[in-house]
Every structure is written in structure tokens, then in C-alpha cells.
Amino acid sequence: MISILIPTYNFNTLPLVEELHKQAVLENIDFEIIVVDDASPINEVTEINSKINLLSQCRFERNETNLGRGQNRNLLISKAQYDWVLLMDCDMYPKSKNFLKIYLKSLAKSNNKVVFGGLIYFDEKPKDDEVLRWIFGKNREEIPLKKRLSNPYHYTLISNILVRKEVLLSHPFDRDIYHYGYEDIVLILGLKNHHIPITHIENPAFHLNLEKSAVFLEKFHYSLQNLKQIIDKKIIHPEDTTLTKTYVKIEQLKLVGFATFLFKIFKKLFIKNLLSKNPSIFLFDLYRLGYFCQLNHR
Known part of the structure; x- marks a missing residue:
């Protein structure tokens, strides 16, 4: 059964x-x-x-x-x-x-x-x-x-x-x-x-x-590192997730470096919000996208 x-x-x-x-x-x-x-x-x-x-x-x-x-x-x-x-x-x-x-x-x-x-x-x-x-x-x-x-x-x-x-x-x-x-x-x-x-x-x-929010945020770092490896190995296509589809558009506009630059500037402010008692899901999306851009920036 x-x-x-x-x-x-x-x-x-x-x-x-x-x-x-x-x-x-x-x-x-x-x-x-x-x-x-x-x-x-x-x-x-x-x-x-x-x-x-x-x-x-x-x-x-x-x-x-x-x-x-x-x-x-x-x-x-x-x-x-x-x-x-x-x-x-x-x-x-x-x-x-x-x-x-x-x-x-x-x-x-x-x-x-x-x-x-x-x-x-x-x-x-x-x-x-x-x-x-x-x-x-x-x-x-x-x-x-x-x-x-x-x-x-x-x-x-x-x-x-x-x-x-x-x-x-x-x-x-x-x-x-x-x-x-x-x-x-x-x-x-x-x-x-x-x-x-x-x-x-x-x-x-x-x-x-x-x-705890800090642990969850750190786990997302690991998951995005894994996502990059999965895409690099061609196990899935960048079009298969919402985050990577957005990343591809940024890449096509040749703005990955700029997005990474902005992420580094605002990273502490992002984290302050995300670890607060009223985190923004919109800022979390931006944070994840910025972190993924940073992972891929050469």
C-alpha cells in the first residue's frame, strides 16, 4: 500500500x-x-x-x-x-x-x-x-x-x-x-x-x-552557491528558475558588474532589514539576486 x-x-x-x-x-x-x-x-x-x-x-x-x-x-x-x-x-x-x-x-x-x-x-x-x-x-x-x-x-x-x-x-x-x-x-x-x-x-x-533568521540567510548563501554549480554543470537551464531568469536579463544588459557593485554597497543595509523583526520579502529577493550576481561576477 x-x-x-x-x-x-x-x-x-x-x-x-x-x-x-x-x-x-x-x-x-x-x-x-x-x-x-x-x-x-x-x-x-x-x-x-x-x-x-x-x-x-x-x-x-x-x-x-x-x-x-x-x-x-x-x-x-x-x-x-x-x-x-x-x-x-x-x-x-x-x-x-x-x-x-x-x-x-x-x-x-x-x-x-x-x-x-x-x-x-x-x-x-x-x-x-x-x-x-x-x-x-x-x-x-x-x-x-x-x-x-x-x-x-x-x-x-x-x-x-x-x-x-x-x-x-x-x-x-x-x-x-x-x-x-x-x-x-x-x-x-x-x-x-x-x-x-x-x-x-x-x-x-x-x-x-x-x-533563526541569521541561520536561514546563511543557508540561502549555500543554496545559491549550489544553484550556480547546478547551472554550470548544465543540470538545469538558467530559464528554469525565476531568480536565474532575472540574472540572465541582467547579464544580457552587461550589468552584472554594476549589480554586484550595488549589492556590496547596500549589503549591510539589506542584512539589517532581513534580520529585523519586520523583514521585507522584496528586499530578500533583491539580496538573493545581488548575491547571485556576485557569485557569477568575474
């Missing part, structure tokens, strides 16, 4: 597994839940997650070496015994008590191969030093179903997605991408290029883990 696969890294995944396990048992289905920790430090979180092994049809494993986000998911997929795979990030949590029931209805439709339920954030504003991640999520990841339906590939995330296992075996996460960022975009573009449709439904999960 369904294999629920959860990659994790130094995060308490037990509450998510307990909820999914409870729902699966109530549905009286054949299922398994597999959680694989990607070689995070052994600590109290590891001890908590090991309790997953006490639940029926559930197991927790830990990699001896770090594989990276994409390869850890490929490992999970290789372990799955059922025809359908529900990929969930470890810091997600179902909104509905009928979360699995709603997904199970999608299994009955023979034309479905990939089903995305959506992602949401709590409406309550978080602590001042965590607002950037929250405001980015509310604006760029929490997308209403109607809007998602207008551009299914563009508005798909892999943090809460149901996929036929055969699709993931035929189109695995790219093995050449190890570092953080954009491995999900590469997978979705692969599905698009092979004309594998993505069905969107209303079955969201909350994103719980709000990193």
Missing part, C-alpha cells in the same frame, strides 16, 4: 511518526514508516528518535556517513517495500486528522502518479529572530490550491508529496548534487521534462521548524 519515508538530521521526528502511525493504524492499511538520520551527532535527539523502533511497522536508522539531502532520500526510496511513497520532511506535521485518508483517496485514481498536498505555516508571528523564515514561507511556500493548480510544477515542494515508487526509481534525486539547495527543483523539472503530471490537492502539512 504505502511507504512513509522521512529523512531527518538532528531533529525530534517522533511526534510526526506517532501521528502518522496512529492515522495509518486507524485506516487499517498495509504501511511502513522509515526514518533515516543522515549521520547527525549522536545525542538526546538520537535517543528520542530511536523510540520510533517501538512502534509497529516503523523503524529508525542512522547513516554512518552523511549522504546529503538528495542521496538520503534515494536511500529511503530504495528501502521502501510498497508501490506508493509518501515523502515528508522531518519538520512537517499534518494539519488534518484525516491526512492519510485524504491521500489514500488519491491512490484509487489510476492516472495519479504524483500528488502534492501543500504546505502551510502557523498564522501567529514567531519570535523576532525567526521572522525571516516565517515570512518567506508564508509568501513563497504557503500557496493556495487554486494558485497551485495554475502552475503545478512551479508550485510543488517535496516536503509533503505522494509519489508512485516506480516514478522515483526512474527519476531519482540527482546523484551529482550533494550540497544544500535546489535538489528538489531538479527533481520536479525532471518530472516536467518527462511529462509526468503532478496532481494538486488540499491536504497540507505545517512546517514547524523556524530557523
